Each structure stands twice: as structure tokens, then as C-alpha cells.
Amino acid sequence: MSGDNAILLAILIPLVGAVLIALTGRQPNLREAMTLGTAGLLFIVVLTLVPEVSGGGRPQATLIEMLPGLPLAFEVEPLGMLFGLVASGLWIVNSVYSIGYMRANNEQNQTRFYVCFAIAISSTMGIAFAGNMMTLFVFYEVLTLSTYPLVTHKGNEDAQRGGRTYLGILLSTSIGLQLLAILWTWQVAGTLDFTAGGILSGKASGPVVGILLLLYMYGIGKAALMPLHRWLPAAMVAPTPVSALLHAVAVVKAGVFTVMKVAVYIFGLDLLRDTGHGQWLAYIAAATILIASLVAMTKNNLKARLAYSTISQLGYVVLGAALANDWSVIGGSMQIAMHAMGKITLFFCAGAIYTATHKTEISEMTGLGRVMPFTFGAFLIGALSVIGLPPLGGSWSKWYLMLGAAEASQVVMIAVLMVSSLLNVAYLIPIVARGFFLPAPQSTPQPVSVGAAAAPRPRIQEAPLFCVAPLCMTALGCVLLFFFATPLYRLLEPIVAP
Amino acid sequence: MIAAHLPVLQIVVPLVAAPFCLLLRRGTWAWILSSIVCLAALVIAATLLSQVLESGPISYELGGWAPPWGIEYRVDVLNAFLLLIVSATGAIVLPYARRSVAHEIPESQHGGFYTALLLCFTGLLGVAITGDAFNLFVFLEISSLSSYVLIAMGRDRRALTAAFQYLVMGTIGATFIVIGIGLLYMATGTLNMADLGARLPAVGANRTVLAAFAFLTVGATLKLALFPLHFWLPNAYAYAPSVVTAFLAATATKVSIYILLRFFFTIFGPTFAAEDITLQRLVVPLAVIAVLVCSTVAIFQSNVKRMLAYSSIAQIGYMMIGIGFDTVTGLTAGIVHLFNHAATKGGLFLALGCVVLRIGSCQLDDLAGLGRRMPLTMFSFVLGGLSLIGVPLTAGFVSKWYLVQAAIEQDNWLVAVAILVGSLLAIIYVWRVVEVAYLRPAPEGTPAGGIEAPWSMLVPTWILIGASIYFGIETSLNVGVASAAARFLLGVAG
Numbered sequence: 002m003s004g005d006n007a008i009l010l011a012i013l014i015p016l017v018g019a020v021l022i023a024l025t026g027r028q029p030n031l032r033e034a035m036t037l038g039t040a041g042l043l044f045i046v047v048l049t050l051v052p053e054v055s056g057g058g059r060p061q062a063t064l065i066e067m068l069p070g071l072p073l074a075f076e077v078e079p080l081g082m083l084f085g086l087v088a089s090g091l092w093i094v095n096s097v098y099s100i101g102y103m104r105a106n107n108e109q110n111q112t113r114f115y116v117c118f119a120i121a122i123s124s125t126m127g128i129a130f131a132g133n134m135m136t137l138f139v140f141y142e143v144l145t146l147s148t149y150p151l152v153t154h155k156g157n158e159d160a161q162r163g164g165r166t167y168l169g170i171l172l173s174t175s176i177g178l179q180l181l182a183i184l185w186t187w188q189v190a191g192t193l194d195f196t197a198g199g200i201l202s203g204k205a206s207g208p209v210v211g212i213l214l215l216l217y218m219y220g221i222g223k224a225a226l227m228p229l230h231r232w233l234p235a236a237m238v239a240p241t242p243v244s245a246l247l248h249a250v251a252v253v254k255a256g257v258f259t260v261m262k263v264a265v266y267i268f269g270l271d272l273l274r275d276t277g278h279g280q281w282l283a284y285i286a287a288a289t290i291l292i293a294s295l296v297a298m299t300k301n302n303l304k305a306r307l308a309y310s311t312i313s314q315l316g317y318v319v320l321g322a323a324l325a326n327d328w329s330v331i332g333g334s335m336q337i338a339m340h341a342m343g344k345i346t347l348f349f350c351a352g353a354i355y356t357a358t359h360k361t362e363i364s365e366m367t368g369l370g371r372v373m374p375f376t377f378g379a380f381l382i383g384a385l386s387v388i389g390l391p392p393l394g395g396s397w398s399k400w401y402l403m404l405g406a407a408e409a410s411q412v413v414m415i416a417v418l419m420v421s422s423l424l425n426v427a428y429l430i431p432i433v434a435r436g437f438f439l440p441a442p443q444s445t446p447q448p449v450s451v452g453a454a455a456a457p458r459p460r461i462q463e464a465p466l467f468c469v470a471p472l473c474m475t476a477l478g479c480v481l482l483f484f485f486a487t488p489l490y491r492l493l494e495p496i497v498a499p
Numbered sequence: 500m501i502a503a504h505l506p507v508l509q510i511v512v513p514l515v516a517a518p519f520c521l522l523l524r525r526g527t528w529a530w531i532l533s534s535i536v537c538l539a540a541l542v543i544a545a546t547l548l549s550q551v552l553e554s555g556p557i558s559y560e561l562g563g564w565a566p567p568w569g570i571e572y573r574v575d576v577l578n579a580f581l582l583l584i585v586s587a588t589g590a591i592v593l594p595y596a597r598r599s600v601a602h603e604i605p606e607s608q609h610g611g612f613y614t615a616l617l618l619c620f621t622g623l624l625g626v627a628i629t630g631d632a633f634n635l636f637v638f639l640e641i642s643s644l645s646s647y648v649l650i651a652m653g654r655d656r657r658a659l660t661a662a663f664q665y666l667v668m669g670t671i672g673a674t675f676i677v678i679g680i681g682l683l684y685m686a687t688g689t690l691n692m693a694d695l696g697a698r699l700p701a702v703g704a705n706r707t708v709l710a711a712f713a714f715l716t717v718g719a720t721l722k723l724a725l726f727p728l729h730f731w732l733p734n735a736y737a738y739a740p741s742v743v744t745a746f747l748a749a750t751a752t753k754v755s756i757y758i759l760l761r762f763f764f765t766i767f768g769p770t771f772a773a774e775d776i777t778l779q780r781l782v783v784p785l786a787v788i789a790v791l792v793c794s795t796v797a798i799f800q801s802n803v804k805r806m807l808a809y810s811s812i813a814q815i816g817y818m819m820i821g822i823g824f825d826t827v828t829g830l831t832a833g834i835v836h837l838f839n840h841a842a843t844k845g846g847l848f849l850a851l852g853c854v855v856l857r858i859g860s861c862q863l864d865d866l867a868g869l870g871r872r873m874p875l876t877m878f879s880f881v882l883g884g885l886s887l888i889g890v891p892l893t894a895g896f897v898s899k900w901y902l903v904q905a906a907i908e909q910d911n912w913l914v915a916v917a918i919l920v921g922s923l924l925a926i927i928y929v930w931r932v933v934e935v936a937y938l939r940p941a942p943e944g945t946p947a948g949g950i951e952a953p954w955s956m957l958v959p960t961w962i963l964i965g966a967s968i969y970f971g972i973e974t975s976l977n978v979g980v981a982s983a984a985a986r987f988l989l990g991v992a993g
Contacts, residue, residue, distance in 0.1 A: 139891040161938045173923045188907050
């Protein structure tokens with residue numbers, strides 16, 4: 002299959018899948034088969050693009066000329082390839098998980114759920130493979146709108162309020178700031194194509210670069226740069242599979258992916274470094290990393306804590322872009338994959354706990370580790386990966402980011418990264434410790450026995466298989482990513498050394 | 500043979516058919532006749548547009564009297580485009596009209612309704628096609644008088660006061676226009692618009708000409724409801740029958756904007772408006788205020804139809820911003836938005852008409868739970884709303900893209916930001932409806948089951964909404980024609 006067709010197929014397959022899911026809505030088993038089949042097929046199609054891209058090829062496709070000089074065009078480069086692989090691969094796992102979660106919790110409107118999910122994935126593919134900023138923006142907005150019904154899935158007052166924050170921040174930043182930046186870029190550079198070395202270098206200078214960068218960074222609300230991060234915790238009212246794939250992987254990664262794209266292909270690393278505008282962006286990113294971690298510690302709701310953790314981890318990618326050197330960009334890009342694998346595991350675990358016990362608050366999870374050993378084991382692995390400890394994938398992205406900070410002689414940033422890792426330990430590990438080591442609260446006070454060992458071992462009571470299997474797989478993925486990071490590095494290398 | 504007479508047929512066919520509707524008396528027959536007429540008008544308009552695009556402007560001498568003495572029908576890119584908008588709206592709205600009119604208007608008035616509708620249709624087409632300034636006034640009066648009648652037919656008794664209000668304001672506007680035309684005739688001795696354009700530079704900007712310009716501008720802005728001369732519009736739109744609201748929203752204000760374009764650019768010429776009057780300083784601030792104020796007012800409306808009416812005034816503001824810039828990009832933006840907004844707002848009002856048919860109200864609170872009960876109607880409303888906001892892949896995005904670009908070209912950052920703020924306000928007023936329809940449960944005691952509107956109404960609604968999506972993706976027709984018209988008006992080659 003030639004690359005051009007594969008790109009268009011990658012966008013089309015989930016859309017066709019959405020139609021099929023809608024048509025088979027009355028037979029749940031068939032409908033779920035459609036979701037799984039679509040996800041599998043999509044991953045295969047995305048995989049076929051890998052050899053060409055890693056061989057230095059840049060498959061292209063043009064759909065239609067939307068406005069004169071501004072076609073809806075696609076071009077797969079390494080960064081997009083990586084993002085496409087991560088999103089489509091994890092969709093398979095997530096679909097399995099969705100089936101378990103949605104059925105076990107008897108959620109309403111499941112057909113609408115799967116349809117919107119497929120549309121969201123299609124637009125994620127559009128973002129990953131976009132060949133110019135206009136195309137990226139189009140799919141960026143489609144992604145926002147197609148995830149709104151997922152966020153408001155429950156349809157109650159909470160969902161309405163969450164949805165309002167979600168849509169309000171994402172749409173207003175993208176239309177108010179990002180669109181303005183895009184139009185300005187178009188005016189200044191005369192093109193919006195992603196070009197190695199950047200299209201603004203040589204065309205813009207001085208304060209214009211700074212203002213444009215500010216408009217882009219806050220216009221890309223999905224990157225959740227503080228203080229425009231409120232939508233992400235608000236989106237946690239959604240069912241957990243949505244939080245897992247969309248608000249730990251597809252949507253937020255679409256944000257930081259766009260940040261990377263803009264930094265590398267619109268501004269160009271040289272421009273960011275030479276004008277010094279990367280500098281203040283790095284400080285904003287650092288502040289986001291630290292503040293979000295601190296806020297995460299105060300959250301008792303597990304999903305809220307994970308959401309703030311995500312905000313903090315997204316800051317790593319923005320930091321990588323802001324430091325604007327080879328190592329930092331590779332580190333930031335790797336973080337997209339590494340964090341995705343770790344965070345989706347954590348969300349899967351949160352959902353599994355909710356499914357099995359209907360508990361959402363961390364303080365209620367005392368002793369649960371002994372009841373749900375697989376879930377808590379996977380949680381530990383995911384947490385360690387997010388913290389960045391070997392032998393887990395997350396350690397590599399931190400490693401390269403550290404190298405990048407050293408390369409830029411930013412000692413402060415090295416310190417920020419280290420402190421952040423400690424903060425991660427502080428808010429993630431206690432959850433596991435509480436689960437495994439603290440005794441479960443007794444409903445009736447018992448007379449103090451001679452030793453804790455005398456208490457009967459609690460029976461293992463895990464969530465349904467469809468929930469537990471995916472989270473074990475992603476936990477395994479975190480480990481594999483540590484040992485097989487070389488292909489990833491080779492794939493990303495051409496971004497900085499064209 | 501017939502091809503040569505197309506310009507006059509465009510007017511004569513609906514004009515002659517109108518009285519027959521009254522004679523037919525029975526609603527159904529009148530409806531069939533007017534549907535056929537509108538369809539025929541659409542075919543004629545499409546043929547004219549393709550002829551103009553192929554071989555340049557067409558001139559038709561009425562009764563064989565050569566211009567500038569006789570009345571000339573002159574079709575160029577701009578008004579061929581307008582003819583297409585008006586006749587397409589007519590052809591799409593009429594199939595829809597049968598069920599909606601049967602529901603909202605007493606049977607005995609049906610003949611009269613279709614007569615008035617066809618006369619209004621004729622008048623709007625006539626304004627667009629004629630090349631004679633006084634003839635333009637006559638057609639404007641035909642369309643205005645019939646639209647007063649149409650608005651007064653609304654079920655709500657307040658429709659009468661709304662129609663009266665519009666009558667007063669509309670008549671003042673029309674009078675101003677005729678005074679302006681009279682002054683121009685005094686100064687130049689001709690009524691043919693192309694001839695006026697040729698003779699005025701020799702006369703120069705004397706007081707008579709300036710007074711004429713002022714009267715024409717104010718008269719036309721009254722008719723097109725530019726802030727602060729918009730007070731007649733919300734009531735007229737809110738209380739008119741659904742079909743009439745959709746038809747007028749898509750056509751009447753657009754034709755008035757066309758009148759302004761003709762006056763400014765064909766009669767006075769682009770340099771007069773730009774240099775002698777500094778139009779930009781006058782029109783752009785008013786238009787920006789219209790966008791911001793009326794979008795904000797729309798947020799606080801409890802009647803959805805009224806909300807859309809205020810949104811219309813804001814959207815007219817967008818068009819006037821583009822026109823006020825007086826550049827190719829600005830005019831392109833204005834004209835393309837004229838087309839895009841006609842499709843979007845027409846579709847939205849049709850969707851509301853479906854709601855009125857089923858639940859008899861368009862109060863926001865009554866829409867609770869409709870997302871489930873009328874899925875197709877409400878989804879079309881959502882898509883139309885997205886186009887109002889200007890989300891990519893909708894026609895509204897294309898307009899805003901050009902409009903902001905025109906503002907940036909002039910380094911007019913305040914206006915660029917104002918346009919985008921207008922979009923953000925649109926998010927709020929559109930999403931109020933979406934939340935009520937989809938997230939608020941239907942009131943207790945509502946019978947379960949869908950109450951989807953009939954196909955005869957859904958299909959026209961979806962055609963317009965579909966158009967507002969289609970023309971956001973495949974833009975060669977709307978943007979192509981609009982930029983050709985803009986270059987034509989400004990006399991720029993290419």
C-alpha cells in the first residue's frame with residue numbers, strides 16, 4: 002500500500018467505523034466487534050507507514066483545496082508517526098477496556114459513546130498527519146467538538162458544568178488566540194506548511210516572535226499550560242475510558258504535539274533559541290510542572306489527582322520545546338509516548354477500582370491492594386514510569402530532557418525536573434502504599450488480636466477481565482518501552498538532524 | 500431565443516404568478532404554483548450566473564429602449580450571485596412552507612400568503628437585477644410592502660405591532676433612498692446607475708452629491724439594520740411566521756446590503772467612498788459595535804427566534820466591517836459572508852420552524868429534552884450554530900478567515916480581535932440552546948417517543964445546513980464568485 006492511501010485510510014477508517022457502530026447500535030456484541038475491528042485495522046494501516054517514514058520518506062496526501070493556497074493536506078513526519086502510533090495502538094487496548102467498563106457500570110447511550118470515540122480518533126489521526134497548520138487546526142477543533150458529548154456523557158448537572166468549562170476554554174483559546182496566530186503567520190510567512198527549520202525564521206523578528214509564541218502557546222489550550230488548565234480536571238466527569246484514552250493520550254497529547262510541531266516546524270528551533278523567547282516559555286512550563294504537582298497532592302479524588310499529574314507531565318513536553326535544542330526536543334517528543342503509556346495505565350486502574358468497588362476517593366482505598374493485587378500492581382508500575390524510574394519507559398524521556406537542560410546550560414531546569422520527580426513520588430506512591438500496607442477498615446470494631454497476621458486474608462475481587470487485562474498490558478508496555486527505546490530514538494532522530 | 504430574455508423572465512414569471520395565487524384561493528394549489536415558479540426562478544438565476552461568469556455582464560433593454568433613457572436590466576457577477584441567493588432560498592423554503600404555513604396561518608389566508616410571498620420574491624429579485632436607480636426603488640417598495648403583510652400574518656398578536664414598527668422604519672428608509680436618488684438625478688440628469696457612475700466624477704463632490712450620499716447611506720442602512728438602526732428587526736423576525744422569518748433572514752437584509760454596495764461602488768465609485776467620505780471611519784466602528792453589542796444581547800434572550808434575530812444583526816455587522824474596509828480582501832469577506840450567512844441563518848430559522856410546528860413554542864426553556872425527541876432537527880441546529888461560531892469546516896469559518904485577514908492586512912488589530920470576540924460570544928448563545936436541548940431532561944409528563952418534524956420540512960432545513968457545511972469545505976463557488984465580485988466592484992483587474 003502506498004503511503005498516500007494509508008494516510009487517507011487512517012482518517013477514513015475510524016469514520017467508517019463510526020457509521021458502522023451507529024448502524025449496529027441495537028446489537029451490542031456486533032457493535033463492540035465493529036469498534037475492535039476498526040481499531041485493529043487502523044493500527045495496521047498506521048503501521049504500514051512506519052517503514053517509509055523511518056527510511057526517511059515523507060508520505061503525502063492532499064484532500065481538497067479548502068481556501069486558495071490552503072489545502073487540507075497531510076504529510077507524515079517522525080513526530081506525527083509517533084503520535085499516530087501511540088494513539089491508534091492504545092485505542093485497541095482502550096476499546097477492550099471500554100467494553101468491560103461500560104457494561105459493568107451499565108452506562109447509558111453506549112452507541113453514542115462509541116461513535117463519538119471513533120470520530121475523536123479520526124480527528125486525532127488528522128492532527129498527527131497534518132501537513133500544514135490549517136489542517137491541524139481543522140482537526141484540532143473537530144477533536145474538541147467530538148469529545149464534548151463524551152465529557153457530558155452522564156448528562157447530569159455536574160457533566161453540564163464540566164462540559165461548559167471544557168468547551169469554553171478549548172474553543173475560546175483556539176478561536177480567540179490560536180486562529181489569530183495562524184492568520185498572522187499566514188500574513189507574515191505566506192505559507193502554513195510545516196517546513197523543517199521553520200517558516201517564520203527570516204520572516205519575523207523582535208517582539209512579533211514573542212507575541213506569536215504567546216498566542217500559539219496559550220491558543221493551544223489542549224496543552225493545558227497554566228493558567229489555562231482548568232478544562233482538564235473539569236473533563237474528569239467523563240467515564241473513565243474517556244479520561245484514559247482522550248484526556249491522558251489523544252486530546253492532551255494532541256495539544257503538546259501541536260506545541261512541538263509549532264516550535265519545530267513553524268518557528269524553528271534556531272529562531273526560538275536565538276531570540277531568547279524560548280526562555281520565558283521554559284519558565285512558564287517549569288511553573289506549570291511544579292504547581293500542578295503541588296495541587297495534585299491536595300486532591301483526594303483519584304481521577305482529579307491524576308488529572309493534575311497529567312497537567313504537570315504535559316509541562317515536560319512544553320519545556321522540551323522551549324529549551325529548543327536537539328536533546329530537549331527528543332526528550333519532549335519521547336515524553337508523548339512514555340507518559341501516554343504510563344498515564345493510561347493509571348487511569349485504567351482508577352476505572353477498575355471504581356468498577357469493582359465504586360470508590361473514587363483515595364482515602365477510601367485503604368487496604369484495597371490486597372483485594373485487587375493486579376490493579377494495584379499495575380498502578381505501581383504506571384506510577385514508577387510516570388515518576389521516571391528505571392526500568393520503566395518514563396525514565397528515558399526525563400533522561401533526554403535533563404540532557405537538554407544541561408545542553409542549554411539551564412541548571413534551574415535540571416533542578417525543576419528533579420524536584421518534580423520527587424513530587425511525583427510524593428503524590429503517587431502513597432496510593433499504592435495505602436492499598437498494600439494499611440489494613441482495610443473494619444466495618445465492625447473487632448477486639449485487638451495478637452497480631453495482624455491473624456486477620457483472615459481478604460478474597461481477591463478484581464474488576465471484570467475486560468478491565469484488568471488491558472491495564473496489565475499497558476503496564477507491561479511501560480516495561481517494554483524501557484528496553485526497546487532505541488527504535489523510538491531512531492524514529493525521532495531526524496526531527497532535529499534533518 | 501428564450502435565453503436572450505432570461506433577465507426579464509427572472510422578474511416577470513413570479514410577478515405574473517403572484518395574482519394567480521390569490522385567484523386559486525385553495526392553499527395547496529397556490530403552494531404548488533409558487534413552488535414551481537421559485538424553482539423556475541432558480542434555474543434562470545443559475546443560468547444567468549454561469550453566463551456572466553463565462554462571458555461578462557449582460558445588459559437587457561426593457562421594451563427595446565436603449566439605456567440610459569430606457570430601463571436597463573444589468574446582470575454582472577455581483578447581482579447574478581445575489582439572484583442566485585434569493586431564488587435558491589425561495590426554491591428551498593417553499594417546499595417547506597406547506598406544512599409550516601398550514602400550521603401557523605388560517606386556511607382562508609393561504610392564497611394571500613403565497614401571493615405576498617411571491618411579490619416579495621419578485622421585489623427582491625427586481626432590486627438585484629435592475630440597472631436603474633428609480634426602478635430599484637420601485638422594486639424595493641414592492642418587496643417591503645409585501646414583507647409587512649407577511650410579518651403581520653404571524654400567529655402572535657405582537658406580530659401586528661412588529662409589522663407596524665417595520666413599516667414605519669422601512670418607509671423612512673425607502674423615502675431617504677428616493678430623496679437621494681432624486682438629488683442625484685438633479686445633479687446629473689440620469690437614473691441609470693452605470694451612467695450615474697460615469698457622470699458623477701465630472702460633477703464632483705458638491706453639496707447636492709454629498710447630501711444624496713448621506714440620504715442613500717442612511718436609507719440603505721435602515722433597511723439592512725446596521726446598528727443603531729436595527730430596532731425593527733428583532734421583533735419582525737421573532738413574531739413573523741417561521742417561513743417568512745427564514746426567507747427574509749436569508750434574503751431581505753442581504754439585498755439591502757447589495758443596494759449599499761451598488762450605491763457605494765457603482766454609483767459613487769470606490770475612491771469617493773474611501774477618500775471623500777472616509778467610509779471606513781464611519782462604518783467600521785458602527786459595525787464592530789453591532790457585532791459586540793448584539794452578540795451580547797443575543798446571549799440574554801429567552802426566545803430562541805429573537806436570539807437568532809440579534810445574532811443576525813451581529814452578522815450584518817461582520818459583513819459591514821468587510822465592506823467598510825474597502826479592500827479586495829475586505830469586500831470578498833463581506834460578500835462571501837453574505838452568502839454563507841444566508842445559508843446558515845436560513846437553515847437555523849427553518850430548524851426553529853420545525854420546533855414550532857411540533858411544540859408550538861420557541862422559548863428556550865420549552866426546548867428541554869428536544870435533542871432526544873427531535874434528533875435530526877436539533878442536530879441541524881447544532882451544525883448551523885457551529886457555522887455561526889465559525890468553527891473550521893463550516894462556511895462561517897471561511898467568512899471569518901477572510902475578515903480577520905482583511906483586518907490584519909490593514910494592521911487593524913482591534914477589529915481583528917473584536918471579530919474573534921464576536922465568535923466567542925456566539926459560542927455562548929449557541930451553547931445555551933445546545934445544553935437545554937441535550938442535557939436538560941424533558942419536563943415531567945412529556946409523552947415518550949420522538950416527535951421528529953415531517954420530511955417535507957427536514958429536507959429543506961438540511962439542504963441549507965448542508966450548504967453551510969459544504970461551502971466551508973469546497974469553497975470555489977462562494978469564495979471564487981465573491982472575490983470576482985469584489986475585484987469587479989473595486990475595478991481591480993484579475
